[in-house]
């Protein structure tokens with residue numbers, strides 16, 4: 401795997417020697433008789449490596465090397481140093497040369513080093529390319545979703561991970577607020593710092609203040625030791641305040657102040673403690689409503705709602721339901737050490753038409769349970785919880801605005817006919833009356849649907 405080489409030397413006879421010697425060893429070489437000329441050559445043409453002498457009139461080889469390392473870090477530079485001048489050789493490596501070779505020049509040895517350098521470059525480019533592919537296809541790899549609604553959210557996440565602004569996540573329960581909060585932290589500049597999560601609804605009101613801001617020794621009866629609060633623990637990282645809507649009114653001004661000043665006073669202490677924390681808050685209820693009802697301070701709401709991110713309910717994510725289901729099947733089956741490969745088509749259809757009030761968490765539970773129950777390689781309808789088996793969607797229109805997930809008119813008709821059949825307990829006479837078609841037409845349709853299964 402040889403490549404094109406740029407040889408740089410202000411001595412023309414040396415250039416002749418290098419050109420001929422490298423050419424003979426399968427490295428087509430182009431000469432530049434000054435460092436300046438070499439730089440302009442590098443701007444217009446592509447080379448796989450540069451070989452340069454160190455002592456030249458004008459810009460010397462060391463400066464040339466430094467310039468190439470800055471402007472074209474992908475092109476390896478090999479410097480030729482005088483025999484016995486180890487110091488300059490080390491200097492060259494220090495500015496980023498790939499390797500050095502000493503005079504008197506042995507072309508075979510140079511060709512060997514060049515071969516390695518070119519290979520190194522090719523590998524580096526390949527790694528870079530693969531990494532880009534991976535980054536693009538799995539930007540938020542732990543969060544599964546390909547629906548329009550989720551893609552929109554991924555785009556938004558891409559744009560905000562590096563910002564420091566407060567994020568307010570909202571969404572029904574089980575939509576993935578916590579997993580998104582972790583992903584924002586894990587992708588952003590603070591990823592090396594801690595991620596600290598607290599559920600405001602789970603901590604007794606009387607303890608929440610000291611939980612968040614810490615307390616000094618003896619601040620209250622049980623406070624035998626001073627304790628750092630969660631803000632202090634999250635210093636340099638991210639603090640995730642889950643169910644922020646449950647934050648007691650009395651505590652809200654203190655949080656507001658902490659966010660504004662970036663410092664807060666532990667309970668029972670006279671001194672404020674500074675912290676450097678990015679805040680992500682989450683709520684599964686409508687905070688705006690809470691503001692209107694006076695249960696949540698408007699100023700705090702605005703302070704939190706700098707970057708609002710709304711997580712779509714699962715039922716608005718179209719085929720993501722199946723993608724997630726397959727993901728959970730793979731994971732649970734591996735954990736349980738059983739061989740279950742997926743869902744039967746009938747089971748898949750049930751999952752798609754269900755409303756999922758508990759969203760992704762409910763789906764996850766449903767799959768875990770099915771894996772434990774099933775006797776088949778594909779989860780069957782009978783493995784699904786009762787409410788899914790008996791659930792009949794009242795809406796026939798998929799709750800999505802992704803054109804690729806909308807269904808043909810025929811399919812809507814099929815769903816409606818089956819729904820009516822269900823409602824009338826399978827009585828075809830009644831069903832044909834409701835549908836306004838004669839019985840023969842209904843039979844034909846039902847026969848066709850049966851064959852479609």
Ligand SMILES: Nc1ncnc2c1ncn2[C@@H]1O[C@H](COP(=O)(O)OP(=O)(O)OP(=O)(O)O)[C@@H](O)[C@H]1O
Nearest residue numbers: 542543544572573574575576577578579684760761
């Ligand atoms: N898009 C997704 N891809 C993969 N797993 C997901 C996704 N969304 C949620 N999950 C998983 O579903 C479960 C529930 O998610 P999470 O706890 O983040 O939801 P939540 O919105 O915080 O719920 P709650 O409001 O009940 O606290 C978790 O186990 C999470 O890993």
Ligand SMILES: [Mg+2]
Nearest residue numbers: 574577578642
């Ligand atoms: Mg949660």
